[in-house]
Amino acid sequence: MKGKNLRVTDTRPNIIALRLDASFFFERAVRSLDRNHYDKALKYFRKAVEYEPDNPVNHCNLAGILSEMGDYQGSNDILESVLKNVKPSMTECYFYMANNYANMEQFEAAEKALVTYLEEDEEGHFLEEAEDMMELLYYELDRPTKLNRIKARQGAVEHDQARMLLEEGKFAQAAKLLEQISGDQPELLAARNNLALSYYYMGMFEKAKETIMQVLQDEPGNLHALCNLAIFYQNEGGGPHLDELMASLAVIVPFQQDQVFKLGTTMGIMGRHEEAYKHFHRLLKDSENKEDASLYHYAAVAASNTGRYAEAKRLWQYVKKLDPVSETPRFYLSRLDELSRKGQLMEKLSYHYHLPFNEQFKLWEKYGSRSVPEEMKKDPLVRSSFFWALRHGDDATKTQVIQALALIGDEEVREALGLFIVDLTQNPGLREQARAVLRRMDGQQADVLVTMPAVPTAEQYVELRAAAADPQMQAVLDKAFSMMGKRYDIAQHHDLRELWLEYLERIGTEGFTIQHVDGWAAALEYLTAKMHRKQATYREIAGRYGISVSTVSRYARQIDSVCGIKQKIAQRLPSFTEKV
Incomplete structure (x- = not known):
């Protein structure tokens, strides 16, 4: 064609080179999963593993799709291989394995894998899911899972165990565990606060105070530590330090329930009954506390100590309903009625959910040689009062305590009496009584029943x-x-x-x-x-x-x-x- 230039163009189609790598196959696998094409997803995940065999994520993805397809054993084989050959620190694999075992109804194996996950995993991404699985395993195995620690919670399990020991009155055992926790995790102030309480309940006042002062050095405003310190100061006889501290505590209005309770009990113990009553009254307004017998008892004591006898009676009647086996509400209701008939006022009462010390002995004497009820043996406040009196009471009280402890007769008692025996400042006759109790406890199995680890100072x-x-x-x-x-x-x-x-x-x-x-x-x-x-x-x-x-x-x-x-x-x- 004349007058026109002939232009030749390339008519070949554009070609885009595919980069076949692990990412490519991963994306294809995910796309297949979105379309519920599990066979294709499995194939693509296998290819991703082939391209990047050292990447543990690829292996876990492959294990995940096998689990989705019901091949739980195949999934676990891959997860075990990851832990053995690819990345031993990938602790979440234990959680995935626990799921697979549970799906195979191999609950013992599931429990073992789950415990390993909780005790070894530092991040705790699956903590909530792990707790759900523990509930399932409890139902299936008909027993709680034995768990020493949850690593991601930094000693929370051990601390819970120590708190349980405290609540059971096993103060020496609690102290040993809390000492270990405090040494490993000094930043866990709650453990050190409870350690101070353990020492206090055992009568080791200087050690208790020293521990609390260390907590306050790290966190001067720690309310639990300040409350404990107030009680320790009172034990020393009070003084300007206590007056200053109480003035500070009196103006605090905490919002967290545990802090309200702590401040209320502290105010009560310190004789500030009106402040104690206000704090306990606040707690009673919360519907979550309707079943807490001890809280109602504390509120009743505060009401009685402030002259609100009608309210105290109503509250103790509710305690009796919540805790029908306890002698405590019956005693105080009877005491109220007796004094009311005589036209007398109730004496100031202690803020402890147990009978007054002398009444405890009367009740124990009532049982004579028969077995003391387990709830009395385990009552931490009863036990703490006995251990305290063994160290700091007069000789007549110590004699009663030694007899009472003989009826409890557990390892905590054994240790307390053993320490008493080797305390050369104690009355030799009382030490011999304690030795006789230990002989009876051991069924004449030894003349001296407690081996102390320390050589003499x-x-x-x-x-x-x-x-x-x-x-x-x-x-x-x-x-x-x-x-x-x-x-x-x-x-x-x-x-x-x-x-x-x-x-x-x-x-x-x-x-x-x-x-x-x-x-x-x-x-x-x-x-x-x-x-x-x-x-x-x-x-x-x-x-x-x-x-x-x-x-x-x-x-x-x-x-x-x-x-x-x-x-x-x-x-x-x-x-x-x-x-x-």
Whole structure:
């Protein structure tokens, strides 16, 4: 065609090169899932794994689609492979596996995987879902899941366990657990607050105060710590520090219920009954507290202490309805009626949900030799009052407490009485009563039933050495104590001294002379070891003292002939035989 230029164009279609990588197949897989094409999604996820075998997400996606398709075992095989070969720190795989096991109705395996997830996972992305699964497992296995900790909650499980121990009155056990939590996570102030309370309930006031002061150094406005400190100051007799602190607490109006309750009980304990009444009255308005018998009791006490007797009676009647087995509301209702008939006012009452101390003893005496009800044994306030009185009461009260603790007879009591026995500041007669209780508790299984981990301090050695005026008699003790060292605890040092004093008292020391200090000391150590079921032989002890076996044996037989040690041991341990 004349006059026109011929232009040639490229008629080939545009070609876009496909980049086949893991992302490409992942996107295709997701698109297939959106269309419910599970077979295609599975195929694409497999290809993604082939392209990026070291990427754990690809493997988890593949495990996820297999689970969706009902291949739970295949899914778990992949998840186990991730943990073993790809990324062992990918702890969420345990949660996915727990789901798969649950779907296969393998509930034991599901529980094991779920516990591993909770105890090892730091992020806690599936905490809520894990709690739901724990409820399912509780239903299916008919028992709670044993869980030591939830790592993502930074000690919350352990703290809950410690709080439960406190509520059960197991203060020493609670203190040990709280000490561990506080050491591992010092930022968890609630644990340190409860640790201070544990010490306080056990009568360890200085340690309690020291712990609270450390909390307030880290958080000066911590209300729970301030309330605890007020009670500790009062225990010391009050003073300007307490007055200043109470003035600050009096103007606080907390909003969180636990803080309102804490402040209310603190005000009540401090004798600020009007403020206590206002705080408890606020709590009673909340419908969530309608079943809390202890709260209604505290409110009744506050009402009584402020002269609102009609309201106090109404509140205790409600407590009686909520807690029909408790003697506490019955006692106070009876007391109100009695004083009303006489036209007298009610005395100021303690803010504890248990009977007054003297009434507790009357009730326990009513049971006599019969078993005390479990709810009384476990009542933490009853137990705390007993443990406190054992440390700080007068001798008459301590005698009653020792008798009452004999009826409880658990490990907490054993530990408390054991500490009492080796406290050389206590009345020797009372310590012997405590020792007799421990013997009965153990069914004559041991003469000394509590093994204390600590060796005597320097001050305790001074007390232990005060045995006899005669320097020769004392020299035997000094030699035995120096040789026993850290192999024996304070209770065992104490019993060696008691054995020596018993022997000297029975034979009479007039005309008696010590011719072989090492022999007597070695014999005392040997018999003390046997009383405490420690491994000991004549030969081993003789070797340490640098004397002959016959010397140790001769003096041990002499002491035994007077004090009857082997007979006592044989009564509680018939298989006992001497080893040379």
